[in-house]
Amino acid sequence: MAQKPVQFTLNGEDKAAFASDGQNLLDMLRRGVGDLSPKYGCGQGACGACTVLIDGEPCLSCLTLAETVDGKDVATTSGLSSGSGIHPLQDAFMRNFAAQCGYCTPGMLMAAKALLDRNPQPSRDDVVEAISGNLCRCTGYEPIINAVLEASRSGASQPNG
Amino acid sequence: MSKHRGKGFACINYPIGMNLGGDPSQALVHSNPDGKFMVALSSIDLGQGMKSVTRQIAAETLGVPVEDVYVDTADSDTGPHCMGSFASRGTHRVGNAVIQASQEARAVMLEAAAEEMEVNAADLMTDGKGNIHVKGAPSRSITTMEAAQAAQFKQGKTVSGRGIFLIPLSDVDPDTGEMTPVSCFAHAAMIVEVEVDDETGEIEVIEMNSSYEVGRALNPRLVEQQLTGGAWMGMSHAAWETTEPYYPERDHGPVDFNHYLMPGPGDIAPHNIAILERPAPDGPYGGKGPGEMCANPVLPAVVNAVFNAVGVRIDDLPVTPEKVLRGLQANGGAQPQARR
Numbered sequence: 266m267a268q269k270p271v272q273f274t275l276n277g278e279d280k281a282a283f284a285s286d287g288q289n290l291l292d293m294l295r296r297g298v299g300d301l302s303p304k305y306g307c308g309q310g311a312c313g314a315c316t317v318l319i320d321g322e323p324c325l326s327c328l329t330l331a332e333t334v335d336g337k338d339v340a341t342t343s344g345l346s347s348g349s350g351i352h353p354l355q356d357a358f359m360r361n362f363a364a365q366c367g368y369c370t371p372g373m374l375m376a377a378k379a380l381l382d383r384n385p386q387p388s389r390d391d392v393v394e395a396i397s398g399n400l401c402r403c404t405g406y407e408p409i410i411n412a413v414l415e416a417s418r419s420g421a422s423q424p425n426g
Numbered sequence: 427m428s429k430h431r432g433k434g435f436a437c438i439n440y441p442i443g444m445n446l447g448g449d450p451s452q453a454l455v456h457s458n459p460d461g462k463f464m465v466a467l468s469s470i471d472l473g474q475g476m477k478s479v480t481r482q483i484a485a486e487t488l489g490v491p492v493e494d495v496y497v498d499t500a501d502s503d504t505g506p507h508c509m510g511s512f513a514s515r516g517t518h519r520v521g522n523a524v525i526q527a528s529q530e531a532r533a534v535m536l537e538a539a540a541e542e543m544e545v546n547a548a549d550l551m552t553d554g555k556g557n558i559h560v561k562g563a564p565s566r567s568i569t570t571m572e573a574a575q576a577a578q579f580k581q582g583k584t585v586s587g588r589g590i591f592l593i594p595l596s597d598v599d600p601d602t603g604e605m606t607p608v609s610c611f612a613h614a615a616m617i618v619e620v621e622v623d624d625e626t627g628e629i630e631v632i633e634m635n636s637s638y639e640v641g642r643a644l645n646p647r648l649v650e651q652q653l654t655g656g657a658w659m660g661m662s663h664a665a666w667e668t669t670e671p672y673y674p675e676r677d678h679g680p681v682d683f684n685h686y687l688m689p690g691p692g693d694i695a696p697h698n699i700a701i702l703e704r705p706a707p708d709g710p711y712g713g714k715g716p717g718e719m720c721a722n723p724v725l726p727a728v729v730n731a732v733f734n735a736v737g738v739r740i741d742d743l744p745v746t747p748e749k750v751l752r753g754l755q756a757n758g759g760a761q762p763q764a765r766r
Contacts, residue, residue: 307682307683309682309683309684311682311683311684312683362647362648362650362651364473365472365473365474365651365655366472366473367473392691393691393692394692396691397690397691397692399691400683400688400690401691402659402688403473403655404651404654404655404658405654405655405656405657405658405659405694405697406658406690406691406694407654407658407694407697408651408654408655409691410691
């Protein structure tokens with residue numbers, strides 16, 4: 266099988282990996298470079314658990330061909346915290362009990378980060394729209410929506426808080 | 427062709443745990459030489475907060491800071507036996523086992539402290555901040571770490587405790603049929619308002635108002651989280667989700683999230699919840715269990731609301747547009763019932 270070298274930045278760090286034919290980005294992130302933060306949910310773009318940012322845009326990594334991120338900037342939940350500090354979004358999720366089983370949380374966080382990066386003061390409807398591609402089984406969404414709104418008020422749009 | 431609003435009511439008595447063969451859970455508690463405590467359980471935390479609540483219960487009973495308690499649910503092969511995390515039984519069953527185990531461990535900790543301080547163990551108390559002192563004389567104190575180290579390295583004691591909570595199997599009285607299947611009930615009542623479109627058959631949940639009696643809410647935010655999330659799941663079972671849309675026919679069963687429908691963040695309805703706390707006599711610090719019951723009342727309330735809105739009685743979940751339209755057709759159109 267043909268292997269294609271892919272060079273990209275992952276949360277600001279240079280990474281290089283070989284992408285095989287048809288390999289998706291989620292697989293390359295998890296197995297190729299060992300970033301386990303994006304989750305495999307449905308594998309067909311319906312649940313949003315694998316959401317990552319590519320050049321700042323939220324993307325479903327299970328539907329993105331790995332080789333297409335060559336030269337691009339990929340951001341995942343692993344890059345949200347810096348050192349011992351956590352991102353204001355993570356803090357708001359924690360304080361609002363916005364996670365139970367936690368499986369949707371990385372995707373929710375990245376969808377929310379993409380929103381706050383382009384719209385630091387979103388309305389409730391903006392938040393609902395931004396996470397509408399992400400399924401959550403446990404929370405009933407309400408705590409997640411509240412967490413994102415709270416993070417927006419605390420200045421979560423600043424890089425690394 | 428129009429939209430009709432209706433309200434539906436449901437209330438439930440929810441038995442905590444099950445008792446069709448006894449319903450035991452065990453807990454083992456021990457201290458480490460640093461005076462911190464380990465609670466070993468086989469009860470699994472699925473995100474519902476089992477570890478948080480048992481940690482609180484252990485800390486409260488041991489009389490130590492919650493930070494000094496670690497709950498280990500790592501391995502059901504090596505941990506003490508538990509029937510499982512289901513039937514809303516975790517807080518109630520496991521919590522009681524943790525209390526029993528913690529009481530035994532606390533007694534050894536106080537004995538070790540008493541020997542070290544040359545006082546009577548019955549005269550000692552904990553301050554909940556990591557200290558053990560003589561009642562009425564807070565200055566005569568040692569830390570829980572010192573007590574644990576004295577037990578471990580000088581006295582040869584294990585600061586440990588065993589706990590089990592068992593609801594014994596309840597036999598059926600052959601004459602009367604009487605039995606006691608459950609010792610503890612939680613209760614809930616809910617009113618749901620829906621809007622039914624008589625042209626498309628679609629229903630929308632407009633608002634939910636509920637009250638839950640859950641014993642003491644040992645961790646109020648976790649209780650609220652359960653009730654909020656569980657109601658959403660109930661809504662989803664009422665109007666969206668099914669693995670067998672034409673049961674017993676297997677046709678058209680969903681194979682992925684494009685066909686197995688669940689409400690998204692844009693489909694949730696405002697939900698006002700009142701939590702009533704009436705401590706359960708046999709619950710750990712009065713706690714019952716708000717697990718499964720938080721989804722249960724939504725289903726009958728939605729079905730009743732649909733009947734109230736358009737006069738269609740649906741007895742087969744979920745309430746799909748197809749079922750609503752077939753019902754409307756059979757009735758010759760919408761027959762809104764009296765608003766209450």
